[in-house]
Amino acid sequence: MTELIVGLAGNPNVGKTTVFNQLTGMRQHVGNWPGKTVERAEGHFSHGDYDYDVVDLPGNYALSAHSMEEIVSRDFIVDDDSDVIVNVVDAANLERNLYLTVQMMELGANLVMALNMNDFAKKKDHIIDIKLMSELLGFPVIEINAKTKDGFEELLTTVEKASKNPIDSSEKLSYGNEIKGHLASIQELIEQDSSLLDVPSIWTAIKLLEKDSIVIEKVQQSSKSSQIMVEVDKVASHFYDVYQEGAEEVIANARYSFIDGLMAEAVKRPAVEKETTTDKIDRIVTNRFLAIPIFIVIMYLLFQLTFTIATPFVDLIDAGFAALGEYLAEAVGNEMLGSFLQDGLIGGVGGVLVFLPQIILMFLFLSILEDSGYLARAAFTLDKIMHSLVGLHGKAFIPMILGFGCGVPAVMATRTMENESDRLLSMMLIPFMSCTARLPIYSIFIAAFFTANQGLILLSIYLLGIVVALIVAGILKRTMFKGLSAPFVMELPTYKVPSVKGVLLHTWEKTKGFLRKAGTIILGAAIVIWILSYLPMGVEYGSQECVLGMIGTAIAPIFAPLGFGTWQAGIAILTGLVAKEVVVSTFATLGGLEEDDEEGVTQLVHDTFTPLSAYSFMAFCLLYVPCFASLGAIKQESNSWKWPLTMVCITLVTAYIVSLLIYNVGLLAGFG
Amino acid sequence: MKTLSDVKPGETVTLVKYHDTGDVDLRRHLLGMGFVRGAQIRVKQVASLGDPIEMTIKGYDVCLRKEEAKNIEVE
Numbered sequence: 020m021t022e023l024i025v026g027l028a029g030n031p032n033v034g035k036t037t038v039f040n041q042l043t044g045m046r047q048h049v050g051n052w053p054g055k056t057v058e059r060a061e062g063h064f065s066h067g068d069y070d071y072d073v074v075d076l077p078g079n080y081a082l083s084a085h086s087m088e089e090i091v092s093r094d095f096i097v098d099d100d101s102d103v104i105v106n107v108v109d110a111a112n113l114e115r116n117l118y119l120t121v122q123m124m125e126l127g128a129n130l131v132m133a134l135n136m137n138d139f140a141k142k143k144d145h146i147i148d149i150k151l152m153s154e155l156l157g158f159p160v161i162e163i164n165a166k167t168k169d170g171f172e173e174l175l176t177t178v179e180k181a182s183k184n185p186i187d188s189s190e191k192l193s194y195g196n197e198i199k200g201h202l203a204s205i206q207e208l209i210e211q212d213s214s215l216l217d218v219p220s221i222w223t224a225i226k227l228l229e230k231d232s233i234v235i236e237k238v239q240q241s242s243k244s245s246q247i248m249v250e251v252d253k254v255a256s257h258f259y260d261v262y263q264e265g266a267e268e269v270i271a272n273a274r275y276s277f278i279d280g281l282m283a284e285a286v287k288r289p290a291v292e293k294e295t296t297t298d299k300i301d302r303i304v305t306n307r308f309l310a311i312p313i314f315i316v317i318m319y320l321l322f323q324l325t326f327t328i329a330t331p332f333v334d335l336i337d338a339g340f341a342a343l344g345e346y347l348a349e350a351v352g353n354e355m356l357g358s359f360l361q362d363g364l365i366g367g368v369g370g371v372l373v374f375l376p377q378i379i380l381m382f383l384f385l386s387i388l389e390d391s392g393y394l395a396r397a398a399f400t401l402d403k404i405m406h407s408l409v410g411l412h413g414k415a416f417i418p419m420i421l422g423f424g425c426g427v428p429a430v431m432a433t434r435t436m437e438n439e440s441d442r443l444l445s446m447m448l449i450p451f452m453s454c455t456a457r458l459p460i461y462s463i464f465i466a467a468f469f470t471a472n473q474g475l476i477l478l479s480i481y482l483l484g485i486v487v488a489l490i491v492a493g494i495l496k497r498t499m500f501k502g503l504s505a506p507f508v509m510e511l512p513t514y515k516v517p518s519v520k521g522v523l524l525h526t527w528e529k530t531k532g533f534l535r536k537a538g539t540i541i542l543g544a545a546i547v548i549w550i551l552s553y554l555p556m557g558v559e560y561g562s563q564e565c566v567l568g569m570i571g572t573a574i575a576p577i578f579a580p581l582g583f584g585t586w587q588a589g590i591a592i593l594t595g596l597v598a599k600e601v602v603v604s605t606f607a608t609l610g611g612l613e614e615d616d617e618e619g620v621t622q623l624v625h626d627t628f629t630p631l632s633a634y635s636f637m638a639f640c641l642l643y644v645p646c647f648a649s650l651g652a653i654k655q656e657s658n659s660w661k662w663p664l665t666m667v668c669i670t671l672v673t674a675y676i677v678s679l680l681i682y683n684v685g686l687l688a689g690f691g
Numbered sequence: 692m693k694t695l696s697d698v699k700p701g702e703t704v705t706l707v708k709y710h711d712t713g714d715v716d717l718r719r720h721l722l723g724m725g726f727v728r729g730a731q732i733r734v735k736q737v738a739s740l741g742d743p744i745e746m747t748i749k750g751y752d753v754c755l756r757k758e759e760a761k762n763i764e765v766e
Contacts, residue, residue, distance in 0.1 A: 081723030085716060114749040115725050143750075229719070264708070264728065271722035275730075292750065301735070301745075301752075310739045399754050403740035406756070506717045506759050507743055508724060511752040 020070045023182055026095050028123065029107035030116050031078030032392075032512035034135045034165040036060075038107055039075040040524050041168055049528050051658055057087050066175045074101075080115070082122045084233045087439070096128050097218055102182040104128045105174070107165075110147060111139035111513070113286060117278045120156070124192045127219045129185040131178050132160040133170075139513065142296075144289045152285040157191035166518055189219055194273040197261070201254045208250055212243045227251045228258075228266040297392075297513040304393070310400040317393070318420055325380045326424045326455065332376035340369030358553060358560060367545030370598065371538040374427050374648060378533055381421060381428035382526040389435055390517035395509060402507060409492035412436055412507060415445045419488075422452030423481075426649035430656055431529060443662060444492065444500050446653050450645035450670055451488035453481050456599040460640050463603055463617070464633045467625040476634075483677070484641050491673060499665075532655060540651035548597055561608050567593055581639060581675070582632030582682040587623075592639070598646045631690045635682040642674035695732065695760035696744070703733040704765035713762030721763075725749035732765065 029035040039047070043062025052059045060075040076095055077088035084090055096104055104123060108116045123130060132153075140147060153160040159177045163170035193199065205224040209215050215223060215238065226234035228251060238244050255266040262269050282288075303309055344365035348357035388394045394414065402413030409415070414436045421429035429449045436442045461477055469476040551567040558564040563572060563586060571590030578584045578592070587609045595602040603620060612619040628636065644650070650663040657663075698704050706728055709718050725748050726732075735745045735752065743756045 081720070083719055083723070085720055085723075112749075112751045115751055118723060118725070267719060267722060268709070268728065271727050272729075275725070275727050297752070298735075305736060305738070305745060307736065307739050399743060399745060400738055400740075402754075402756070403738060403742045406742075506714065506720070507754070507756045508717070508720055508759070509754050510724075511745060511754060 020065065021068055022070045022072060023103070023179070024072045024074070024101045025178060026074050026076050026101045026104045027107060028076045028092060028096070028104055028119070029078060030080055030109065030112075030119055032510060033078070033107050033109040033112075033116065035078060035107040036075060037165040037518055037521055038105075038133065038135070038163070039073060040518075040521055041165060041171070042071070042073055045524075045527075047524075047528075049532070052091050057091050059091075067179070069175075069179055079119060081119065082126070083229065084231050086437075088437075090233070093126070096123060096126050102129065102185075103178045104130050105178060106130055106132045108132055108134050109139070110134050110137045110162075111143055111145065112136075113140075113145070113147070114275075114278055114282060117281065118274060121192065121274045121277060124156075124188040125219070125222045125225055127187045127189040127222070129181060130156075130158045130188045131174070131181050132156070132158065133163045133174055134160055135163055135165050137162055137164065143293055146287040148285045148287075152281065155191065155281050155285060156188070158186060158188050187219075189221060192221075192277065194270075194277060198269070198273050201257065205247065205250050205254060208243055208247045209238075212241045215241055215243075224251075225270055228255060228270060230267065295513065300514050301396070301511075305396050305399060310396075314397055314400055317388070317397070318417075321381075321384050321388070321417075322420060322424060324384060325377060325421070325428070329376035329380050333373055336369065336373050336375070340365050340372070344369075355553070355556075359549060362552070362560065363546050363549030364542075366549070367542040370545055370648070371534065371541045374425065374533070375530065377425050378428050378431065379526055379530055381432065382529045383522060385417070385432055385435070386522040386525045387517050390515065390521060392512045392514040394435060395511050398509060399511065406507070408489055409444075409448070410496045411444060411492070412438065412441045415441060418445050418449055419452055422449040422454060424455055426450055426452075426454050426645050427533070427652045430649055430652040431533065433656065434529075440500050443657060444495060446656065446662065447495060447666055447669060448488045448492055450649060450666065451484045451491065451642060451673075453484045453641055454599070454645075456646065457640060459600045459603045461637055463606075463620055463624055464628070464637050466617075467621045467628070468630045468633045480637055480641055483638060487642060487673060487677060491669065495669075533652065538651070540654060541648050544647040544651075545597060548594070561594070561605070563590070563609065578639075580682070581678040582635045583628065583639075585627055587627060588636060592643070595640065596644060596647060598648065599640065602640060631682060631685040634685070635678045638681050639674045639678040642670060642677055644670050644674075693765055695734075695746075695755070695763040695765050696757040698732075698734045698744075698765065700734050700736045703731060706730045706732060707764040707766050710762045710764060713759070717759060724753060725751075726763065 027035050027039055039060060039062065043064050046064060047060055047062030049058060049060045051057065057077055062073050064071050074095065076092045079089045079092050082089055082093040095101065106120050106123060108120065120130070120132065134147070134149065149160050149162060159181065161170055161174045161177055163174055194202070202221055202224045205227065206220040209220040209223050223234060223238065227238060227247070238247055241247065258264070258266050258269045304313060344361035347365065348361040351357045351360060394417070397417065398413030400413070401416045405411045405413050405415050417435065418429045418432040421432050426449050429452070430446050433442045433445045436445065461480060465473045465476055548567065551570070552561045552565050554566050562568055568590055571593050572586040575584050575586045575589035578588060587606060590609060591602045591605040594605045606623055607616060607620050610619065610623040612623070624633070644667050650666065653663045653666060654660060693704070695704070706726060708728060730748055733747045735747060737744050743754045744760055745752060745754045
């Protein structure tokens with residue numbers, strides 16, 4: 020068997036990931052590029068005598084030093100010992116797709132083009148002479164259909180042939196005599212230093228003219244650096260004199276002129292483009308008056324389907340694990356081991372698995388929305404709100420809405436945002452959206468104090484969360500995320516029917532990732548909490564006498580200025596870290612009541628709180644550290660401990676300040 | 692002098708040049724997406740809340756905020 024390393028490169032939305040999924044199926048591994056937050060998908064399969072190792076490169080429009088994704092892609096083409104780069108191209112959108120192709124040609128990559136979406140091109144009456152195009156480009160072009168796998172056999176045999184006879188794809192590239200001559204004068208100097216020749220000199224020359232920071236840094240190490248840079252400046256100012264444009268624009272124009280020439284020869288297009296199905300759908304979906312109502316309906320469905328369908332399964336998992344825990348505890352006999360199994364291990368595993376139904380459903384619906392092309396339209400419609408209120412991208416809206424259901428899927432939904440700092444800022448705001456796990460806390464306190472206007476009080480809590488999120492976003496945008504606002508240039512892809520295989524694979528990958536990474540954190544935290552609740556030996560589990568109870572009692576005075584400095588509240592706040600709904604059952608345990616004795620708990624709350632301290636406590640529960648599960652999800656998504664820890668600090672400080680304000684302003688206003 | 696942010700839905704314009712005031716990184720990104728001199732841009736529509744703008748360029752659809760479109764001169 021011969022091993023073949025193949026990179027899949029292409030623009031976003033061209034079916035590149037579909038090709039990858041079709042080739043590798045379940046034999047793929049999704050991780051991160053070393054030291055980066057960019058996702059790396061790699062997969063294996065064999066074909067004939069070849070063992071393929073396929074890497075799905077990030078979808079890019081260019082190969083500049085502009086973003087992590089682009090740097091990762093070009094480093095792979097330059098450094099990694101890949102045999103062939105397969106360039107997946109959207110035939111219906113050839114002009115812009117070729118811009119990336121041309122840049123890979125500058126690198127001299129051993130290219131094979133997989134021309135996808137030919138049916139879309141035919142619908143637009145674009146007729147492509149594939150043979151001629153292949154001749155003009157100087158490397159093979161194969162027509163494929165990523166969905167049906169048509170043309171895959173030919174693609175693979177072509178890749179195998181190409182691996183045996185690698186070509187230098189820069190040969191057929193021509194940017195006209197004027198530019199060629201000037202590039203040559205820079206190339207000549209570059210070629211005098213052999214340490215710069217790991218990449219084609221034409222590529223280095225072009226990147227220097229484009230002021231590419233990484234290439235400039237590399238050239239500065241060279242002994243020829245001053246001569247090279249003088250020549251680059253000379254050429255750049257000459258370009259400006261001739262074209263009245265900067266060197267970057269001149270080069271972009273030259274690339275597009277090459278593409279225009281190629282298109283003119285190899286592609287026949289109608290003089291006036293036909294109206295496509297996408298245009299027709301968009302006249303309704305992004306219509307000025309209809310766009311927002313349509314968005315609201317889709318979000319309502321997403322929310323309802325995710326959380327209502329999930330609820331019975333969640334309850335089932337919950338009850339199943341509770342029963343299993345009880346059964347095991349009895350069967351084991353040993354008190355300590357039984358408690359560990361029931362409350363620590365089974366409780367912890369149950370705490371992880373309980374999220375599965377929601378995560379699976381959310382990813383299922385979200386991948387359908389994303390793959391169909393709707394998500395980009397939603398971002399287009401809502402960008403104005405998100406941008407003016409919190410300085411975020413329109414796509415940030417969806418995770419925020421999901422946050423009202425459960426923070427864990429919401430954090431994972433931030434994956435749809437390309438810009439890293441936008442993604443992180445959205446994650447930091449999600450916990451302020453009041454999730455369903457906090458509802459039991461509110462119902463107990465409202466039942467105890469606010470029966471007269473329960474709806475209003477509940478609404479005020481939800482609104483408080485939103486208002487606080489807006490303020491925190493404003494502060495973070497001016498401090499931690501300063502100047503990181505990404506400009507909004509977003510492609511609106513053509514509408515497509517999502518592929519079942521793609522949606523299922525995506526959902527499976529995400530679920531697996533959650534179980535493996537976030538799951539271990541949640542389980543670990545549950546076991547630590549169990550130890551703290553069990554020790555010292557002999558005390559009642561989770562009572563005031565256990566270590567957790569002692570800590571809760573010790574920290575209770577900190578909350579006195581907020582109106583709830585009791586040991587019960589202190590302990591409940593600690594156990595609430597596991598999951599917010601545990602706050603209620605903690606009050607029950609501490610009051611010596613049955614866990615589901617709602618009336619008893621309400622009475623207990625009524626006796627230990629005042630209306631004002633009750634509201635202050637609800638606000639604190641809304642805003643303080645989200646559960647371990649969402650912290651675990653943030654750790655997994657951000658790939659670092661920095662962000663969950665930052666989140667802990669932000670939420671603690673915010674919750675304390677807001678509750679302090681509520682309680683003291685309330686006292687002054689006379690609500691005691 | 693007309694900029695891309697002034698174009699009415701349904702109109703087709705030609706890109707003339709970028710203003711020097713715009714963000715350099717953004718310009719580089721836009722160049723990669725086909726916003727080069729002479730490119731034909733057809734504005735399709737403006738979002739419900741007045742921003743961003745949806746347009747067709749080089750045969751595909753893309754959207755831009757007005758504050759960014761303001762730096763692109765067209766005719």
